[in-house]
Amino acid sequence: MIKRFYPFIKEYKKYLILGPLCVTIEVICELLMPYLMAKIVDIGIPALNNSYILHIGIIMAILAVIAIAGGCANMFFSSYAAMGFGANLRRSIFDKVQDFSFGNIDKFSTASLVTRLTNDVYQIQQTILLSLRLLVRAPLMFICALVLTLSINPRLASIICIAIPILLLAVFLILRRAYSLFATMQRKLDDLNGKVQENLIGIRVVKSFVREDYEKDKFQQANDALMRAGLRAAGLVIILFPIMMLILNGTTIATIWVGGNMVGTGLMGTGELISFVSYILQILMSLMMISFVLLMLARSKASANRIIEVLETCPDIVDLPQTKVPTENTQRGKLEFKNVSFKYNAESENNVINNISFTAQSGGVIAIVGATGSGKSTLVNLIPRLYDVSEGQILLNNIDIREYPLHALRQQIGMVLQKNVLFSGTIRENLLWGNMDAEDREISKAADAAQAEDFIKSFPESYQSELGQSGVNLSGGQKQRLCIARAMLKNPAVLILDDSTSAVDSATEANLRKSFYEDFKDTTVIIIAQRISSIVEADKILVLDDGKLVGFGNHQQLMAENQIYREIYYSQQEVID
Amino acid sequence: MASKNYQPDPKNMPKNHGGHPSGPGSHGYRKPKNAKKSLKRLGFYIGKSKGKLTLVFILMAISSVAMLAASYFLKPLINNYILPGDFAGLARALAVLTVIVVVGALASYLQNKLMIGIAQRTTNTIRKDLFAKMQTLPLKYFDTHTHGELMSRYTNDMDNIYMALEQSLVQLLSSAVLFVGTVVLMIVLSPLLFLITAIILAVMMLISKKLGGKSRTHFGQQQKNLGILNGFIEESIEGIKEVKVFNHEQQMKDEFYELNRNYRDASIKASIYAGVIMPIMNNLNNVSYAATAVFGGVLTVMGRFDIGSLAAFLQFSRQAGQPINQITAQLNNVFAALAGAERIFEVMDEDSEIDLGQVRLIELGDQQQERSWAWSDGQTQTPLLGDVRFNSVNFSYNGEVQVLKDISLFAKPGQKIAFVGSTGAGKTTITNLLNRFYEIQEGQITYDGIDIKQIKKDDLRHSLGMVLQDTHLFTDTVMGNIRYGRLDATDEDCIVAAKASGADGFIRRLPQGYQTILRGDGANLSQGQRQLLAIARVYVSDPPVMVLDEATSSIDTRTEHLIERGMDGLMEGRTVFVIAHRLSTIRNAKAILVLEHGQIIERGNHQELLNQQGRYYQLYTGQHELE
Incomplete structure (x- = not known):
């Protein structure tokens, strides 16, 4: 695990050396204090030597100043290293996720990716910070204090040597159990958050079915489960503290008994005994620090695993080693499917897309119709390589799409997804996604073609209107039209519309369609539509059924020869007669 | 003696302030x-x-x-x-x-x-x-x-x-x-020795206050940056598919790097300020310890103090700074x-939803169908029929933009009323007023002659079945999701509902059939399948009045055709409000209301409206103009 995370902190290597060095200085200065104090009590006081006492006192003061400097410097270095580490790690994950394919993203789900990027990274960053501060300091303090006690009186130190293993064993046993308890607690917390989230999303459903009490009950179950898990985990950890206290104080009492006897028989100085007691304190304190860091480490292990899982996932769609740069060729937008089959999961038996072949000529309009779940969206997702075909190949301008660099391929394709997402920012900024260098004239043209200009202009701030929470609220149809405008602005060779006008009313949709046919003559348009009326003009219509191509032709041909198409058609038409 | 205050209490360590990614605009830290x-x-x-x-x-x-x-x-x-x-x-x-x-x-x-x-x-x-x-x-x-x-x-x-x-x-x-x-x-x-300790304690308190304040300021800065960063992460990951389709990865990365750097720099400062307090305090404590040892030593030499007291005092001086x-x-x-x-x-x-309604829904017999409105006087009862009227209703979401203007309409029990109009005309808003998702500003809405404000909200909603524009499902089995409509429905009831709404077919093809657990708002189902489930859910709840807001928009027409009988069965004997873009689905409505800019501009049945050759005629023919 250390090896896995080291690269992210490598940049701060020198801090990793300087930090512990400063800690070492601090610890040594700190630990010399009781030792020097013993000198005052055992040598200065009996000899009634005030100047000696003062002399030692000044040394102690200087040591304290050095210790402050060392301690602060370590805080400085550790902060830089840990926060820098966190930033690097976050950046790597973010980059990685940006390179993920849709398949990768589906596997993790976006919600869990967000948690990993935020909470999990934070958890690890804080653990690293603490480790940097304590993991050198505590063991060092432990060792130095142990050495000093041995140097003061080896016989007395043997008491400590008995106490430590007992303490370590107790800490080990408790922490081992605590780890699984904390993991359970985390799971219960996830459950609870899931419940809240679900209620936020589905609040309208809850309200319209009057299920508030039902939801409250479900929530309370999760809430109680979390409380029970919390009580168990915290209840175990607090045992640690009194056990440590007892061992620590037991050791001290034993020391005073044995040491007291030694002082009585002149084998040891009173000052030495006092400083000895101080060191016991230091030793136990450092052990507590170590066990605390271990506890933190145990708790962040789950986070670390979740992050490693992301980092170790290979994007399943990547550029081939040798890619072809697309040339401005004459056949802009010619699209060909050759025996394409696809399944989401390599192990599953059934293909979602089954051996489909067809050709879309440059500038043509291809429509896809079919029942819910027949594979329409899946089919178009294959074109910009959101998923890769399982068998067969797809050619764009006679070149296998896998031979293009991904970036270049997607540059040629404009796509409006079924579920649209707009980002916070102004309308203009959102449209610019299509083409960062677009001029206002082009933006306006695309918006006009997408039937969005009118409503955009109706907002007080027009194209500069902010979207989202603080800004204008768009209706579903308006959102769809903005998304279409965004895709149009790209001036793509292939424009894919995945049922993107479902919330647009018929009249507006008719206008939209007109601009597809008229303004985008050299763009190959692929439309998934529910309404046959939207697509009767298409050059070719693909009829999908259960992932298979069961009809291919224009409206007239399909009406004449395709049973399924006719059924779809009549299911929408009978109203007219 | 060992003291509790000496240990690096695990509980005092910096703790997780990362928390849940808060949305943009909500920052974790704020002074109370x-x-x-x-x-x-x-x-x-x-x-x-x-x-x-x-x-x-x-x-x-x-x-x-x-x-x-x-x-x-x-x-x-x-x-x-x-x-x-x-x-x-x-x-x-x-x-x-x-x-x-x-x-x-x-x-x-x-x-x-x-x-x-x-x-x-x-x-x-x-x-x-x-x-x-x-x-x-x-x-x-x-x-x-x-x-x-x-x-x-x-x-x-x-x-x-x-x-x-x-x-x-x-x-x-x-x-x-x-x-x-x-x-x-x-x-x-020793009062004398305490003077020394007191001076150092005062210095410590001063420093602690100063650094504490500084650290709080920087911590606030850090949390603010964290809020922004997390907001960005949330948005960019939720929209990752868009990012990919638009080749926007690099822009996102660049923006992220900047926010990430800002947060890093702020958090370094915050962490340094929070961190240095510890060594400074610890070592000042040591200074106090040293000073005590020296002066205590001198006092003892002078015979004004004893070693036992010195040892105890030293112990205390170590502890004094800790609190x-x-x-x-x-x-x-x-x-x-x-x-x-x-x-x-x-x-x-x-403010909670306003619910001053006193009129309750009561069951007359064992049968669900036999229900009635009971007035608070305990005497009067009005039969539950499903008669809905809007009288000159005005509505605005924010008090500024008038969304609905002077809406009047009625639906007698069992009638099917359809709303037609362009996006944003106010169709969904009307249905949201009926179940009091929002409160009207002017006018009146009545249900079986009772002002809906007088009806207990829960009962009002029980008497309405809604299939909403956005379908939401819960983490539960498919069966559980259907049963959401009526908690005491039996498995058989649910299966009947699923069959009627055309969902049975795909449900049976799911890995565990009706016992398949849906997760993440039914993420593994298509939009159309989710709508079918939503319809089944209302079917089970069996309300006298139903609202279908684009209930079948993502269901392909062939499937829709197949479930038509089920839908007809579902609507039979109920007052139904339908919103649909597909005009074919509403042709047989008793009355069609055409909305524009929050006003009803045309009303009548299909044939009447066609004859009128107005907006409806345009919409209707617009849909077919390409044929």
């Missing part, structure tokens, strides 16, 4: 505006465990006193037994000390144990109340607040409260007790908790 008020309300929650809390304080006092006593014990130990060599006395004294130490440890354990229970139970109750409150909030609230914002109440804020309850409360008090006790005992041991550190650290926690509590109480103080 009205700390006193929040404290009082928090006190109300804690007050529920008053008895236990009293016990905690008693135990806290015992363990603090035990700690002080143990340290003070060094003086008699050294002076009376070790130096004179009285070993029998030493043994006795050590036995007493052992008892003190064991009692102290036990008291502190019990106190922690109790406090965990109190903290857990208190947060459990607050969480429960918050959730219950959330269920009563009007939709307007959810429209104007992000999910992230509300989520962080349950995560970050609740966490901070728990931490403060579990540790800070007791720690603050015990630190205060220890501090006072230590100071008193030090003065008893100050503790109090600084715990106060930070308490402030964070109060700020969190304030945010939670803010939600709890929001």
Whole structure:
């Protein structure tokens, strides 16, 4: 695990050396204090030597100043290293996720990716910070204090040597159990958050079915489960503290008994005994620090695993080693499917897309119709390589799409997804996604073609209107039209519309369609539509059924020869007669 | 003697302030505006465990006193037994000390144990109340607040409260007790030496205050940056598919790098300021220790002090600084908790949905169908029929833009009324007024002749079946999701509903059929399949009035055709409001209302409207103009 995370902190290597060095200085200065104090009590006081006492006192003061400097410097270095580490790690994950394919993203789900990027990274960053501060300091303090006690009186130190293993064993046993308890607690917390989230999303459903009490009950179950898990985990950890206290104080009492006897028989100085007691304190304190860091480490292990899982996932769609740069060729937008089959999961038996072949000529309009779940969206997702075909190949301008660099391929394709997402920012900024260098004239043209200009202009701030929470609220149809405008602005060779006008009313949709046919003559348009009326003009219509191509032709041909198409058609038409 | 205050208390370490990614605009950190008020309300929650809390304080006092006593014990130990060599006395004294130490440890354990229970139970109750409150909030609230914002109440804020309850409360008090006790005992041991300690303590307090304030400022800065960064992460990951389709990866990365850097720089500063307090305090403590050793030594040399007292005093001088550190650290926690509590109480103080309705829905027989409205006088009953009327209704979401103007309409029991109009014309809004998702400003809506404001909201909604534009499913089995419509529905009822709504086919093809667990709002189902389930859900609930808001928009027409009979069966005998873009689905409506800019501009049945050759005619022919 250390090896896995080291690269992210490598940049701060020198801090990793300087930090512990400063800690070492601090610890040594700190630990010399009781030792020097013993000198005052055992040598200065009996000899009634005030100047000696003062002399030692000044040394102690200087040591304290050095210790402050060392301690602060370590805080400085550790902060830089840990926060820098966190930033690097976050950046790597973010980059990685940006390179993920849709398949990768589906596997993790976006919600869990967000948690990993935020909470999990934070958890690890804080653990690293603490480790940097304590993991050198505590063991060092432990060792130095142990050495000093041995140097003061080896016989007395043997008491400590008995106490430590007992303490370590107790800490080990408790922490081992605590780890699984904390993991359970985390799971219960996830459950609870899931419940809240679900209620936020589905609040309208809850309200319209009057299920508030039902939801409250479900929530309370999760809430109680979390409380029970919390009580168990915290209840175990607090045992640690009194056990440590007892061992620590037991050791001290034993020391005073044995040491007291030694002082009585002149084998040891009173000052030495006092400083000895101080060191016991230091030793136990450092052990507590170590066990605390271990506890933190145990708790962040789950986070670390979740992050490693992301980092170790290979994007399943990547550029081939040798890619072809697309040339401005004459056949802009010619699209060909050759025996394409696809399944989401390599192990599953059934293909979602089954051996489909067809050709879309440059500038043509291809429509896809079919029942819910027949594979329409899946089919178009294959074109910009959101998923890769399982068998067969797809050619764009006679070149296998896998031979293009991904970036270049997607540059040629404009796509409006079924579920649209707009980002916070102004309308203009959102449209610019299509083409960062677009001029206002082009933006306006695309918006006009997408039937969005009118409503955009109706907002007080027009194209500069902010979207989202603080800004204008768009209706579903308006959102769809903005998304279409965004895709149009790209001036793509292939424009894919995945049922993107479902919330647009018929009249507006008719206008939209007109601009597809008229303004985008050299763009190959692929439309998934529910309404046959939207697509009767298409050059070719693909009829999908259960992932298979069961009809291919224009409206007239399909009406004449395709049973399924006719059924779809009549299911929408009978109203007219 | 070993003291509790010496250890690097795990509880004082920096804790997770990362929390849930809060939506843009909601930042984790804020100073409590009205700390006193929040404290009082928090006190109300804690007050529920008053008895236990009293016990905690008693135990806290015992363990603090035990700690002080143990340290003070060094003086008699050294002076009376070790130096004179009285070993029998030493043994006795050590036995007493052992008892003190064991009692102290036990008291502190019990106190922690109790406090965990109190903290857990208190947060459990607050969480429960918050959730219950959330269920009563009007939709307007959810429209104007992000999910992230509300989520962080349950995560970050609740966490901070728990931490403060579990540790800070007791720690603050015990630190205060220890501090006072230590100071008193030090003065008893040697007022002169205490002067030295007092000077250094004053310096420590000054530094602690100064650095504490600085660290709080930087911490606020860090949290603000974290909020922005997390907001960006959330948005960019939620929209990752868009990013890919538009080749926007690099732009996202660049923007992310900048926010990431900002947060890093802010967090470095915050962490340094928070961090340096520790070594400075520790070592100032050591200075105090050194000074005490020197002057104590000198005093002893001069014969005005003894070694036993010096040993005890040295021990105390080490401990004296610790409570100050503790109090600084715990106060930070308490402030964070109060700020969190304030945010939670803010939600709890929001106005709930107004529900002054007195008219209840009662069941007359065993049959669901036989229901009736019962007036609050206990006498009058109005049969539940499903007659709905809007009388000159005006509505605005924000008080500025008039969304609906002078809407009047009626639907007699069993009639099907359709709304047609362009996007944003106000169709969905009308249906949202009927079930009182939003309150109308002017006019009146009646249900079976009763003003809907007089009807108990729950009962009003029970009498309405809604299939909403956006379908939402819950983490549960498919069966459970259908049963959501009526909790006492049997499996058979649910399957009948699924068959009628055309969902049965795809459900049976799912891995575990009806027992398949849906997760993440039914993410593994297509939009069309989700709509079928939503229809089945309403089918089970069997209401006299139904609203179908684009209920079949994502269902392909062929499937729609197949489920038509089921839909007809579903609508039969009910008052139905339909919103559909597909005009074919509404042709047989009793009345079609054409809306534009929040007004009804045309009304009539299909044929009448066609003959009128107005807007409806345009819409209708527009749909077919390409044929």
